[in-house]
Amino acid sequence: MLYLIGTITKYVMLLCMVLYTIISFRALLYHRIFPERVPTDSLEERRRKMEDSDDLAEERWERSYVCQMGLAIICFLAGSVNLFLNHLTAGIILRSGVMLLFLTAYPMIMQLIYPRLKTLLLCDFVMYSGIGYVILSRLSPEKYAPKQVLMLIVIGAALMWIPKIIEKLKDAKIPAAILGILGLISLIGVIFLGSKVYGANLSISLKGFSIQPSEVVKITFVMLIAMLFRNRSDFKRVFFATGVAAVHVLVLVLSKDLGAALIFFVTYLVMLYQATIHVKKGRLYPLAGLGCGAVGAVGAFLLFDHVRQRVTVWLDPWPKINDTGYQITQSLFAIGNGSLLGTGLYRGRPTDIPLVSKDFIFAAIAEEFGGIFSIFLILAILATILRMIRISATLQTVFYRLVGLGFATVYAIQVFLTVGGDINMIPLTGVTLPWISYGGSSLLCMYLIFMILYGLVIMRENEEIKIGEEYVSGGRPEGLRTKTDRPEQKKNKTGNGQGVQSGSGSRRS
Amino acid sequence: MSKADPAQGEAKSSAPKGSGSRKSLFLEQETRDSRLESQNRSLYFLAGGFSCLFMGMVIFLLIFHMGKGDAIQNNPYNLRVRNQSANVVRGSILTSDGVVIAESNWNGENEIRSYPGKNVYAHVAGYLSMGNSGAEKLCSYYLLQSHSGIEEKMKNEWLGEKMPGDSAVLSIDSGLQELSYELLGENRGAIVAVEPSTGRILAMVSKPDFDPNELDQLMSETAKKEDGEKESFLVNRVTNGMYPPGSTFKILTSVAYIRMHPGYQDEVIYHCDGVFQTEDGPIRCAGGTIHGDIRLSGGFGMSCNGIYAEIGKEVDPRDFRTLAEGFGFNNVLTDEFPVSVSSFPLANDADDFEKMQTAFGQGRTLVTPLQEAMIAATVANGGVMMKPRYFDKVLSPSGKEVISFESEEYGRPISAWEAKWMTEMMKGCVNAGTGTEAAVEGIQVAGKTGSAQYGNGDETHAVFVGFAPADDPKIAVCVYVEEGGSGGKVAAPIASKLFEEYLKN
Numbered sequence A: 001m002l003y004l005i006g007t008i009t010k011y012v013m014l015l016c017m018v019l020y021t022i023i024s025f026r027a028l029l030y031h032r033i034f035p036e037r038v039p040t041d042s043l044e045e046r047r048r049k050m051e052d053s054d055d056l057a058e059e060r061w062e063r064s065y066v067c068q069m070g071l072a073i074i075c076f077l078a079g080s081v082n083l084f085l086n087h088l089t090a091g092i093i094l095r096s097g098v099m100l101l102f103l104t105a106y107p108m109i110m111q112l113i114y115p116r117l118k119t120l121l122l123c124d125f126v127m128y129s130g131i132g133y134v135i136l137s138r139l140s141p142e143k144y145a146p147k148q149v150l151m152l153i154v155i156g157a158a159l160m161w162i163p164k165i166i167e168k169l170k171d172a173k174i175p176a177a178i179l180g181i182l183g184l185i186s187l188i189g190v191i192f193l194g195s196k197v198y199g200a201n202l203s204i205s206l207k208g209f210s211i212q213p214s215e216v217v218k219i220t221f222v223m224l225i226a227m228l229f230r231n232r233s234d235f236k237r238v239f240f241a242t243g244v245a246a247v248h249v250l251v252l253v254l255s256k257d258l259g260a261a262l263i264f265f266v267t268y269l270v271m272l273y274q275a276t277i278h279v280k281k282g283r284l285y286p287l288a289g290l291g292c293g294a295v296g297a298v299g300a301f302l303l304f305d306h307v308r309q310r311v312t313v314w315l316d317p318w319p320k321i322n323d324t325g326y327q328i329t330q331s332l333f334a335i336g337n338g339s340l341l342g343t344g345l346y347r348g349r350p351t352d353i354p355l356v357s358k359d360f361i362f363a364a365i366a367e368e369f370g371g372i373f374s375i376f377l378i379l380a381i382l383a384t385i386l387r388m389i390r391i392s393a394t395l396q397t398v399f400y401r402l403v404g405l406g407f408a409t410v411y412a413i414q415v416f417l418t419v420g421g422d423i424n425m426i427p428l429t430g431v432t433l434p435w436i437s438y439g440g441s442s443l444l445c446m447y448l449i450f451m452i453l454y455g456l457v458i459m460r461e462n463e464e465i466k467i468g469e470e471y472v473s474g475g476r477p478e479g480l481r482t483k484t485d486r487p488e489q490k491k492n493k494t495g496n497g498q499g500v501q502s503g504s505g506s507r508r509s
Numbered sequence B: 001m002s003k004a005d006p007a008q009g010e011a012k013s014s015a016p017k018g019s020g021s022r023k024s025l026f027l028e029q030e031t032r033d034s035r036l037e038s039q040n041r042s043l044y045f046l047a048g049g050f051s052c053l054f055m056g057m058v059i060f061l062l063i064f065h066m067g068k069g070d071a072i073q074n075n076p077y078n079l080r081v082r083n084q085s086a087n088v089v090r091g092s093i094l095t096s097d098g099v100v101i102a103e104s105n106w107n108g109e110n111e112i113r114s115y116p117g118k119n120v121y122a123h124v125a126g127y128l129s130m131g132n133s134g135a136e137k138l139c140s141y142y143l144l145q146s147h148s149g150i151e152e153k154m155k156n157e158w159l160g161e162k163m164p165g166d167s168a169v170l171s172i173d174s175g176l177q178e179l180s181y182e183l184l185g186e187n188r189g190a191i192v193a194v195e196p197s198t199g200r201i202l203a204m205v206s207k208p209d210f211d212p213n214e215l216d217q218l219m220s221e222t223a224k225k226e227d228g229e230k231e232s233f234l235v236n237r238v239t240n241g242m243y244p245p246g247s248t249f250k251i252l253t254s255v256a257y258i259r260m261h262p263g264y265q266d267e268v269i270y271h272c273d274g275v276f277q278t279e280d281g282p283i284r285c286a287g288g289t290i291h292g293d294i295r296l297s298g299g300f301g302m303s304c305n306g307i308y309a310e311i312g313k314e315v316d317p318r319d320f321r322t323l324a325e326g327f328g329f330n331n332v333l334t335d336e337f338p339v340s341v342s343s344f345p346l347a348n349d350a351d352d353f354e355k356m357q358t359a360f361g362q363g364r365t366l367v368t369p370l371q372e373a374m375i376a377a378t379v380a381n382g383g384v385m386m387k388p389r390y391f392d393k394v395l396s397p398s399g400k401e402v403i404s405f406e407s408e409e410y411g412r413p414i415s416a417w418e419a420k421w422m423t424e425m426m427k428g429c430v431n432a433g434t435g436t437e438a439a440v441e442g443i444q445v446a447g448k449t450g451s452a453q454y455g456n457g458d459e460t461h462a463v464f465v466g467f468a469p470a471d472d473p474k475i476a477v478c479v480y481v482e483e484g485g486s487g488g489k490v491a492a493p494i495a496s497k498l499f500e501e502y503l504k505n
Helices: A002-029 A043-086 A090-113 A121-139 A145-158 A162-168 A173-193 A213-228 A235-254 A258-275 A284-303 A305-315 A326-338 A361-368 A371-394 A398-422 A440-473 A494-508 B010-014 B022-066 B079-084 B118-125 B134-138 B150-159 B174-184 B212-224 B246-260 B296-302 B305-314 B317-326 B352-359 B369-380 B416-432 B487-504
Strands: A195-197 A200-206 A209-211 B100-106 B111-114 B167-170 B189-194 B201-207 B270-272 B275-278 B281-284 B292-294 B391-395 B401-404 B409-411 B446-453 B460-468 B475-481
Touching (some): A043 A090, A121 A371, A145 A440, A209 A213, A213 A235, A213 A440, A258 A398, A326 A371, A361 A371, A371 A440, B118 B174, B134 B167, B174 B189, B174 B201, B189 B487, B246 B305, B246 B369, B246 B416, B275 B305
Antiparallel strands (some): A195 A200, B275 B281, B446 B460
């Protein structure tokens, strides 16, 4: 009987994951379509058309949101039922209950506070932290799960006000600069104060709490670079920004946190590419950056023993199975054992993998939930990243566009490094899987990223409402219209956004 | 709008000062538009880049699952295999005709592994204690899987019982295996039979042997013995015995010679007077026989050492080594089960004496009996060498086939024409040479005898390699009797009986 329920819940989770991913990608295709501006329309007519288009957008969004949220919660419930079957204790029931309450209530509370927070990122958050809770409870119900639940709730509650700040913030320049510099200082601080974990200086311990500054510095770094590129991208500025990025990367290399160094490096390259795309010969900058990266990689390979070791293990882990290749071969055993459909919760042996709760959580998921589930998880995360990029594409302010893109890159590279490492596609870098892996610093980082993106979504909604108002009221001086100024353009193209800016421009003048 | 408005950025630097006028505002607008446009295009490009990265992971993962995901599981470091024994009763091992050679019995508390085949299948079945060996190791992962039906799984889950494991079917033929065991008698040595077209091992006997049921007891007894005798019965001589090939190596030497003389029609005549003089001493034919004027085929059939010594001087060691390595010398024959690497150490600058010694199979060349059988099987299979294997398929507890393993080609060390040539020569050896005792009535046998000298004395190991029927080979064998004496008198008759048993039943 238990076996039957276990198997059914496994397939329910798989089905939820697959549907979730499909809906997630479908929702990416939706964008708001503004009605065509017909000069003869009366004010009344325009208002009606605008309301219709608003209703359509609202309806589509609502449908995707309800479906995805429902699937995420069902997936979580199926996983929890499976946990109860195998490990029925008061603690686990209590925690699952608290978690269920949190996962359903948190997005609702966020939407109550921010009525304009219309984004499917809320569902992604519920889906991933739900999966994370289930797999961490399975790995160690007493050690990881309670702390993870506690941290999810505490950090989530503490950071709820971030979108508000962003909405209110008139000028992000000074806060971004201050935070960026503080971040860099804390990063340097780790070299001197940090405690060694697996041969690398990663964290600072304070009264029992240990925090890994590189996780939070990812955020301040992205903001700092976006601040530098917000209005200039000439050679001098690129030179300066590159210097700032190089200091970050070098400090991380010195503290032997190569995974984080790689994340910072790629994020900087992507932001540099985006910031200099309109500059003449701007494409040379990221190319030069890639060149430096290649030189740096070879240098790291020659200089550091542990880099060489990881590369040799990556090329062929089997001869070193009882030594340096132990981790990755255990991970491969787990993934292979799970096969496509997975063993089912508690029926695999993911606990054989060292560090399974952090760097190798993906292998544990692949073993017990199955290959198909893990593939759809990768795809769902891809949809999340594309959604982040789309948020960034619909914004008007260069600073926030760059921030959004930077966060999407951080997330993407981090997932690529950990998943790619676990399946031995690339050498291991010791990076955690965002939202799912155990760890407070990683959670804090992801919460910050999501909260700031929520802020950006609200900002975009505000902008859109302005566009709508202008459409209805007839807009601005005729002389400012340009041939690209077509309000009926799709929402995620920037053309429509001009209305706001030229409007403000005219006010300014 | 905030001061960080992009309009103030690039636009300002490019637009003329005094942007208050309508004209300049218009310009500013244009510049900013093109900037945002290009920025959005680059965003789509980046989104495409991330998508490629993630699709790369998905494809990599899919390939992993389709490819080696299962194959890597059978590894001693994978505790999943051992862990399975908590849920699954280890399955049985069967011969191809269904004789059980290893099974597990559940007595309510413990699982007892027994080997009904006893000594006969000792090295085939292997053992589980002290590190696995044999089929117990080869099939370990599959024996602990359970492909029983869903209703059976439910029932066992409900009752809290262990699942019955899948059983492994080997390619071993019970009749041939038992006969081989019997024929080798009290001798030390090895017998291996292979199906030439597939590389499936049909029989594998190694002596001294042991009873796997009493292994623990045997081990404690041997612990008390002198060092020289320790544990040698555990060695599977078929796969891990390293022997001088003796005259059977002349198969390779002949191929090397034919290859050197394209279109060779057996025209060269050699005169043998029993002793071939060299600077380092005389080379004699076995038993001091004087063969007189003979051709290559005759020299092969009668196993004349002189003619091969002559050939050995002529053959370029480089070509010789390439040929030998094509058959698997200095290489791994298969990575599925442990086989010692047969060695052919002839160096490019070897002196004539070593070249001559190597040519008729004395030298420093060492082979495993399995390697010898594979040489015969390759000739039999028209020059195509198959990978040796003895694990055929996996059956579910209800007897349904779960996995069936395919044969793989190892390589093509000799051409079809060379294989045909060698078949003729080997037929000659059995019909009118040293191997007459390998003949079977009504079946044309092809083979080669060998009497491999060991140590410094005149004593020899008796060897026979061959296959039958010569025109449509179904079985290739290698019989290696340690200290057996003459290959033609001791090993060939055993091969004859094996051919008869396998082909007539």
